[in-house]
Amino acid sequence: xxxxxxxxxxxxxxxxxxxxxxxxxxxxxxxxxxxxxxxxxxxxxxxxxxxxxxxxxxxxxxxxxxxxxxxxxxxxxxxxxxxxxxxxxxxxxxxxxxxxxxxxxxxxxxxxxxxxxxxxxxxxxxxxxxxxxxxxxxxxxxxxxxxxxxxxxxxxxxxxxxxxxxxxxxxxxxxxxxxxxxxxxxxxxxxxxxxxxxxxxxxxxxxxxxxxxxxxxxxxxxxxxxxxxxxxxxxxxxxxxxxxxxxxxxxxxxxxxxxxxxxxxxxxxxxxxxxxxxxxx
Amino acid sequence: xxxxxxxxxxxxxxxxxxxxxxxxxxxxxxxxxxxxxxxxxxxxxxxxxxxxxxxxxxxxxxxxxxxxxxxxxxxxxxxxxxxxxxxxxxxxxxxxxxxxxxxxxxxxxxxxxxxxxxxxxxxxxxxxxxxxxxxxxxxxxxxxxxxxxxxxxxxxxxxxxxxxxxxxxxxxxxxxxxxxxxxxxxxxxxxxxxxxxxxxxxxxxxxxxxxxxxxxxxxxxxxxxxxxxxxxxxxxxxxxxxxxxxxxxxxxxxxxxxxxxxxxxxxxxxxxxxxxxxxxx
Numbered sequence: 125x126x127x128x129x130x131x132x133x134x135x136x137x138x139x140x141x142x143x144x145x146x147x148x149x150x151x152x153x154x155x156x157x158x159x160x161x162x163x164x165x166x167x168x169x170x171x172x173x174x175x176x177x178x179x180x181x182x183x184x185x186x187x188x189x190x191x192x193x194x195x196x197x198x199x200x201x202x203x204x205x206x207x208x209x210x211x212x213x214x215x216x217x218x219x220x221x222x223x224x225x226x227x228x229x230x231x232x233x234x235x236x237x238x239x240x241x242x243x244x245x246x247x248x249x250x251x252x253x254x255x256x257x258x259x260x261x262x263x264x265x266x267x268x269x270x271x272x273x274x275x276x277x278x279x280x281x282x283x284x285x286x287x288x289x290x291x292x293x294x295x296x297x298x299x300x301x302x303x304x305x306x307x308x309x310x311x312x313x314x315x316x317x318x319x320x321x322x323x324x325x326x327x328x329x330x331x332x333x334x335x336x337x338x339x340x341x342x343x344x345x346x347x348x349x350x351x352x353x354x355x356x357x358x359x360x361x362x363x364x365x366x367x368x369x370x371x372x373x374x375x376x377x378x379x380x381x382x383x384x385x386x387x388x389x390x391x392x393x394x395x396x397x398x399x400x401x402x403x404x405x
Numbered sequence: 406x407x408x409x410x411x412x413x414x415x416x417x418x419x420x421x422x423x424x425x426x427x428x429x430x431x432x433x434x435x436x437x438x439x440x441x442x443x444x445x446x447x448x449x450x451x452x453x454x455x456x457x458x459x460x461x462x463x464x465x466x467x468x469x470x471x472x473x474x475x476x477x478x479x480x481x482x483x484x485x486x487x488x489x490x491x492x493x494x495x496x497x498x499x500x501x502x503x504x505x506x507x508x509x510x511x512x513x514x515x516x517x518x519x520x521x522x523x524x525x526x527x528x529x530x531x532x533x534x535x536x537x538x539x540x541x542x543x544x545x546x547x548x549x550x551x552x553x554x555x556x557x558x559x560x561x562x563x564x565x566x567x568x569x570x571x572x573x574x575x576x577x578x579x580x581x582x583x584x585x586x587x588x589x590x591x592x593x594x595x596x597x598x599x600x601x602x603x604x605x606x607x608x609x610x611x612x613x614x615x616x617x618x619x620x621x622x623x624x625x626x627x628x629x630x631x632x633x634x635x636x637x638x639x640x641x642x643x644x645x646x647x648x649x650x651x652x653x654x655x656x657x658x659x660x661x662x663x664x665x666x667x668x669x670x671x672x673x674x675x676x677x678x679x680x681x682x683x684x685x686x
Contacts, residue, residue, distance in 0.1 A: 242614055246681075262613050291613055304601050305614045309622040312593050314677035315654040321679060323650055324585045330683050332543050332572055333523055333586045339684060340621045341590040346681040349674040353667055364662050369604055371655055373596040374648065381645050386634055393630040396595035398602060400527075400627040402611050403620060 128153040128180035128187045130199065132165040134245065135216050136190030137253025139286065140170045145255050146285040153180040165250040181206045186278060189215040194354035197226045204232040212275040214239045214282070218302060218351075219358040220266040220295035234272040237279040238295060240264040240302070241288060246346035256287075263288035266295040303362035308370055310344050310352055311363070317345035409434040409461035409468045411480065413446040415526065416497050417471030418534025420567065421451045426536050427566045434461040446531040462487045467495070467559060474498040475635035478507045485513040493556040495520045495563070499583060499632075500639040501547045501576035515553040518560040519576060521545045521583070522569060527627035537568075544569035547576040584643035589651055591625050591633055592644070598626035 125148055129136040132154045143149040154171030156162045162174040181187055187203055189196050196217045203213055204227060214237045217223050224238050242262040245252065263283035268276055283290050293301070320342070324330050356363055380389040406429055410417040413435045424430040435452030437443045443455040462468055468484055470477050477498045484494055485508060495518045498504050505519050523543040526533060544564035549557055564571050574582070601611060601623070637644055661670040 244618060264614070289613075301610055301614055304604050305611060305619050308600065309597065309619050311655070311658050312597055313622055314674055315651060315658060316590065316593055317677035317680040318654045318657075318673065319589065319647060319651040320585050321676065321683075322654070323647055324582065329582055330586060332570075333545070333582055334684060337525060337625050338586050338590050340624055341594055342680055342684070343621055344618050345677040346684075347674075348678070349671045352674060353671050356662060356670060357665075357667055360662055360665070364659065366600060366604055367655065367659050367662070370596060370600040371652060371659070373599045373603070374592070374652055374655070376599075377592050377596060378645065378648050378652070381637060381641055381648070384638075384641070386638055389637060390630045390634050392599065393595055393628075393633060395602065396598035396626040397629070399598040399623055402602075403615060403623070403627075 125149055125186060126151045126153070126184045128155055128175075128184040129171065130155045130177070130180070130187065130189045130203070131191035131195075132156045132161050132171060132250050133190065134248050134250075134252045135241065136188065137165060137168070137170045137250040138243075138255065138257045139188060139190065139216065139241075139282075140165075141253055141255035142258065142286050143282065144169075148282070148285050153184060155180045161250050168250055168253070170250050170253060177203075178206060181211075185211060186282070187211065187213045189213065189217075192351050192354045193217040193219050193223065193358050197222050197358070200227050200236065201230055204230050204236060207232060207235055209235065211235060212237065212278050214279050216241055218244075218306065218355050220264075220298045222358040224267050224270070224295045228270075233270055235275050237268070237271045237275050238266040239279060239283070240266070240298065241286065242306075244347075246343055248348050248351065259287040261288050262291050264291045264293055264298055266293055266298050268292055299359050300362050303359055303366045307355060307359060307363050308366045310347060311356075311367060312370065313342055313344035313347075317342050406430055406467060407432045407434070407465045409436055409456075409465040410452065411436045411458070411461070411468065411470045411484070412472035412476075413437050413442050413452060413531050414471065415529050415531075415533045416522065417469065418446060418449075418451045418531040419524075419536065419538045420469060420471065420497065420522075420563075421446075422534055422536035423539065423567050424563065425450075429563070429566050434465060436461045442531050449531055449534070451531050451534060458484075459487060462492075465492065467493050467563070470494065470496040470498075473632050473635045474500050474504065474639050478503050478639070481508050481517065482511055485511050485517060488513060488516055490516065492516060493518065493559045495560050497522055499525075499587065499636050501545075501579045503639040505548050505551065505576045509551075514551055516556050518549070518552045518556050519547040520560060520564070521547070521579065522564075522567065523587075525628075527624055529629050529632065540568040542569050543572050545572045545574055545579055547574055547579050549573055580640050581643050584640055584647045588636060588640060588644050589647045591628060592637075592648060593651065594623055594625035594628075598623050 165171045446452045
């Protein structure tokens, strides 16, 4: 199968590496505005050739859009314009409602499958791509009833070859759940980094004292704005909803400390501890 | 050297394992209110014998207090009452001002060295102990001028054998820095867990969708209240100060989203990204 990857970054690159390893992709075209990334992807054998959008689409069985969600939303109608009925398009964006809405009434809508692999790191670019990254993680397909059966079959085969487990979800529900489970983590991590940078002017002290706990909580704060501003923008309402809840949860800790109500503090912590039972199933 | 460990949990157990491995400790007494932990520590060869406080202290060159900081604060004067001038006492508590104040005027103050190893996990108990846990991390000694030179020499030797790098700090400064770098991370993580548990009623969805990013941000929320309530209590003022700053940092993200000011959002994220340069030195 010939595949075009639009956006040869962390996600597109990791998908390419894995699909080649599995023998599913025998030729991979790379399409990217960033020529440095394209050359790196060639060097790393992530792609076989760098091509322009039209050429890549014309010559591929499957087109994978793996660029930030604002770009994906814009480019998807153009991509669908260029394909025929035996080609399939999938994306890999972290928000889904905006993307499925952007192609909702497109005559080729059924050739598109909305996909979100639940994996990422704070790094970006083809050099960060890892073939094994998706193993064991969830691969979410949204609004599958809007896709043609053969397009869906192909994307399910891709997800299986990424060693992910498949989950089906409505795009709106997806965006609510990911606001809770992924997007808010990034905001707290960014805000935590800004808190420390604001309060702790002695950088050397941060570096010397930073424990594994701090590093793990603040890790996501290294994530780039190019990817995350569009996610927050497209999922604004849900993210605001969870952010308001999060601020009110922090205020409970504040109140417990201010009132020296340590029984309440213990209760808040014990409630949070329940996450252990859910995550460590 | 004979060592008594008061509190054979994650920290006490990890110290014991490492010091035995290095050949520094040739006999380790375990002292703990929790008899189950003592038996586990015996089984795991963390300690050689379980004894009572008086027996352990009388027969040890070095006494290491590794219990929650409220307990440490209470027990330290009693421990110092029982020792002679050729014995040394150290603690391993995460807050330091309360502890050094509790022994400030004790006639044996100079036999005590205030210590904080900058390492921990969300787990507890001797079964979680790991010999290599401290390697490369910071070992902080506070108010070293209040300790006798030979006691300080011994604790420095212990820190070197834990493969930690030594940092010297005033107890008040220590508590300010750890509020920024460690304590606030725990509060944000607890609050994040509570946010998700409040908003996301479908536990199965959390489990299925949870990405590595979420797991890493929420990891500290598994930490037990027995350890953390006393830390927040003893470092209340500093923690409140940082918590207020953190809430105001989160409000900036909220304002940026509400006002759809995505340039400001990008600016906030770019500022947070600076943590990469500091942590990845």
